[in-house]
Amino acid sequence: MLWRKNLKLFVIEKFCNYCLYLRVKILLLIKQLNIMKKPHLLLLGIFLMLNFLVSAQHKIQMIDIDHGNGFWQNAYVLYNTETKDAIIVDPGKIDQQIEDFVEENGLKVKAIFNTHGHGDHVGGNMHYKDLYRVAIYAHTKEAYMYRKNKQSISFFDENSVPKIDGFHNLKIYHIPGHTMGSIAMHIADILITGDTLQKEGIGSTPGRTDEEDEKYTQMELNSIRSQLMVLPDKILIYPGHGYESSIGHERINNSWLK
Numbered sequence: 040m041l042w043r044k045n046l047k048l049f050v051i052e053k054f055c056n057y058c059l060y061l062r063v064k065i066l067l068l069i070k071q072l073n074i075m076k077k078p079h080l081l082l083l084g085i086f087l088m089l090n091f092l093v094s095a096q097h098k099i100q101m102i103d104i105d106h107g108n109g110f111w112q113n114a115y116v117l118y119n120t121e122t123k124d125a126i127i128v129d130p131g132k133i134d135q136q137i138e139d140f141v142e143e144n145g146l147k148v149k150a151i152f153n154t155h156g157h158g159d160h161v162g163g164n165m166h167y168k169d170l171y172r173v174a175i176y177a178h179t180k181e182a183y184m185y186r187k188n189k190q191s192i193s194f195f196d197e198n199s200v201p202k203i204d205g206f207h208n209l210k211i212y213h214i215p216g217h218t219m220g221s222i223a224m225h226i227a228d229i230l231i232t233g234d235t236l237q238k239e240g241i242g243s244t245p246g247r248t249d250e251e252d253e254k255y256t257q258m259e260l261n262s263i264r265s266q267l268m269v270l271p272d273k274i275l276i277y278p279g280h281g282y283e284s285s286i287g288h289e290r291i292n293n294s295w296l297k
């Protein structure tokens with residue numbers, strides 16, 4: 040039957056970028072389970088396959104940057120495994136690890152994003168902008184953070200999120216509180232949260248009065264609850280400092296969100 044043939048061709052074509060072994064295994068499995076005569080298994084198979092293809096397409100590498108005096112910050116290289124397009128997120132400092140990772144994996148850097156404008160997240164911006172000849176993107180509400188350092192930034196808001204090659208499904212959430220233009224970046228199962236949602240904590244900002252601190256902490260918690268905690272438990276969190284986590288882990292273990 041034609042549709043059976045088409046399905047097989049679809050399977051073969053979609054997996055052509057993967058190893059021959061995997062392709063043969065899948066075709067054998069389809070034959071073995073006689074999956075074509077079991078519509079529920081067929082639908083489940085298609086769903087899992089599409090899910091795998093979408094989530095396998097994007098990966099992330101944490102770059103642990105040493106800012107001295109025991110202070111560390113996480114930059115990230117987010118990349119598309121098929122097209123090799125990449126985004127550098129929060130290059131807080133020039134760090135050879137970033138360039139090495141890009142080179143070793145044959146990546147094409149298409150953009151730099153800042154989750155927010157604090158100095159420890161933007162220190163390497165201009166170096167990587169010049170090196171890879173790409174724009175630096177930040178939320179328009181974050182413009183006040185860049186006034187002193189005079190970096191040339193392309194600002195955007197929810198209605199003008201830049202389209203980056205290899206990242207057409209990238210979602211940006213505006214999550215004010217830690218700063219007014221803080222963002223989270225979401226693609227596949229990956230959620231980069233900057234200094235807003237951390238493993239079992241939230242970002243604080245020194246230099247605010249107690250009154251301001253209370254107001255902005257509430258704003259930050261509102262952002263987290265309304266925009267991040269509505270995501271599924273399986274979503275992995277990559278924060279601006281410290282260890283990775285997941286929405287599910289934070290739902291249970293983050294005392295700020297109780």
Ligand SMILES: [Zn+2]
Nearest residue numbers: 155157234242
């Ligand atoms: Zn910060």
